[in-house]
Amino acid sequence: MTHYDWGSGAIVKPEEPMKKKNVQIIPAQTDLKRRAVNFVKGFDINLSPEQLEELEKVVQRSSETFVRDIGKDLMDCRRMIIQALGDKTKRQDAVATSSDLAYSVKALGGTFQYPLMTQIAKSMENFVADRTTANEKQLLVIQLHIDSLYVILAGRVTGFGSTVEQATVAALTKLAERYEQPRE
Amino acid sequence: MNAKIDFSKISFLIVDGDKISAQVVYDTLAYLGASHIQRVKTPNDAFDVLRSEKIDIVVCEWRLRGMDGLEFLDVMRNSTNSPNRFIPVIMLTAHSEHRYVTTARDLGITEFLAKPFNAKALYSRLVSVIARPRRFINTGTYFGPDRRRRQVQFDGPDRRSLDE
Numbered sequence: 133m134t135h136y137d138w139g140s141g142a143i144v145k146p147e148e149p150m151k152k153k154n155v156q157i158i159p160a161q162t163d164l165k166r167r168a169v170n171f172v173k174g175f176d177i178n179l180s181p182e183q184l185e186e187l188e189k190v191v192q193r194s195s196e197t198f199v200r201d202i203g204k205d206l207m208d209c210r211r212m213i214i215q216a217l218g219d220k221t222k223r224q225d226a227v228a229t230s231s232d233l234a235y236s237v238k239a240l241g242g243t244f245q246y247p248l249m250t251q252i253a254k255s256m257e258n259f260v261a262d263r264t265t266a267n268e269k270q271l272l273v274i275q276l277h278i279d280s281l282y283v284i285l286a287g288r289v290t291g292f293g294s295t296v297e298q299a300t301v302a303a304l305t306k307l308a309e310r311y312e313q314p315r316e
Numbered sequence: 317m318n319a320k321i322d323f324s325k326i327s328f329l330i331v332d333g334d335k336i337s338a339q340v341v342y343d344t345l346a347y348l349g350a351s352h353i354q355r356v357k358t359p360n361d362a363f364d365v366l367r368s369e370k371i372d373i374v375v376c377e378w379r380l381r382g383m384d385g386l387e388f389l390d391v392m393r394n395s396t397n398s399p400n401r402f403i404p405v406i407m408l409t410a411h412s413e414h415r416y417v418t419t420a421r422d423l424g425i426t427e428f429l430a431k432p433f434n435a436k437a438l439y440s441r442l443v444s445v446i447a448r449p450r451r452f453i454n455t456g457t458y459f460g461p462d463r464r465r466r467q468v469q470f471d472g473p474d475r476r477s478l479d480e
Contacts (some may be wrong), residue, residue: 139401157462161402164372167325168445175348179436187435190347194340201336235379236334239410242432243340250432262411300404 161288164218169199199285202237213275221263231260232272237281245290251301252280255274259308265316273311277304321446327352327370330361331388334375336432337401337408341375344438357381359388373445378409378416385409386423393459394422401459402452405446408433424460426450 137144168174179187209229216226234257241249256277260266266274280300285287289297328345330353332338338355345353354371356362358381365371378385382414389405392398404426409416412430420428427441450461 154456156454158402158454159438160449160451164326164404164446164448168322169319170322171319174320176318176320179317179439184436184439187344187347187439190343191340193343193434194336197339198336235410236336237429239334240336240340243434244432247432275471303396309461 144299155294159216180262191243192245198240199246199288200241202233203282203285205236206278207231208287210275210278213271217268219220220265223271226262226265226271227260230278231257232265234256234260234277246284248289248290248293248297248301249281249284251292251305252277252284254294255301255305256281259312263315267314277309280304319447321348321443322352323442326350326372328354329362329365329371329374329425330355330376330384330421331357331359331374331380332408333379334377337377341408341438344435348439350444357414359383359385359391362388363399364393366403371400371403373403373442374403376405376407378407378411378420386420389425391421391422394398398416404449404461406441406445422458424458426461 134143134145136142145309169177176183184268203240209226212222212226212229216222234253237253238250238257242245256274259270259273261279262269293299328350328364329343330338330341332341332355334424337440337455338357342355344355346416354365354369356365359451360382362374366374376385376388380388389407393401394403405424406427406429407420407425408431409420409428410431417430426445429437429441448464450468453462
């Protein structure tokens with residue numbers, strides 16, 4: 133009720149009662165837990181370092197496939213870029229293929245101990261993002277990224293590389309920023 | 317005695333158009349003992365599997381052909397045609413920026429795993445989904461696992477009271 137506050141001398145209006153949101157809380161589904169969690173069979177919820185190492189080896193099984201398949205994809209994509217340089221009608225496909233390739237390498241490089249590839253692919257992905265085509269200079273920027281990725285893969289440069297490799301990543305990123313416009 | 321997870325009791329569906337990425341997840345699950353693992357490349361194929369088989373956990377890539385992983389999640393959580401609105405979905409993606417994480421969370425993702433990932437990260441997401449299931453919240457604007465993972469002291473009004 134609105135009233136006069138003798139202390140402050142002000143007219144005080146009561147606060148609007150807060151509207152409660154209609155929220156339905158549904159208890160957690162425990163079926164999976166009931167079926168799979170036990171004390172007899174399976175893998176410990178908290179894996180030991182040795183068990184984690186074994187599991188990591190399983191992930192690394194696909195490492196050779198990654199090197200082989202991505203190597204081939206890089207060569208195919210490079211070929212498309214070179215064709216697109218001389219034929220404007222092929223640019224849209226070349227850019228789309230570059231975008232897919234950049235995403236794949238960014239996603240998987242680090243998993244297979246090639247974080248440097250992930251860094252370069254990230255720069256390439258940012259560069260081709262939201263593009264439907266590219267001009268000649270922009271295609272050359274994409275090609276430089278692809279060449280760098282190929283060199284790392286062919287040389288099996290695992291880890292983040294030395295200062296030279298890091299300088300290369302920085303240079304590629306700067307180059308991509310310089311030729312970012314126009315974005316069509 | 318340590319609690320264990322028997323992965324042979326759980327069925328998985330991997331939705332990923334990337335052959336190598338799908339293979340890594342498949343190999344990991346197979347090594348852990350999962351015997352029922354399905355692999356598909358597109359959300360439409362995923363819906364076919366989900367409608368015809370009993371799947372317990374979906375591992376889904378964000379970037380997919382046709383419908384992307386977020387749209388797939390949206391249909392799973394919010395469509396009347398959803399095969400299972402409560403199914404746990406682990407989203408794998410190389411889009412690891414904060415805005416992507418919050419977008420996926422607000423559409424009802426169960427777990428988010430940024431690529432490149434390692435075995436430990438994938439395993440911890442699996443454990444979380446299986447051994448620490450979360451309650452579901454249904455409001456006018458959100459349907460999915462409770463986004464409040466940590467229980468912290470809060471002095472403000474309780475706006476999440478049950479319907480009266």
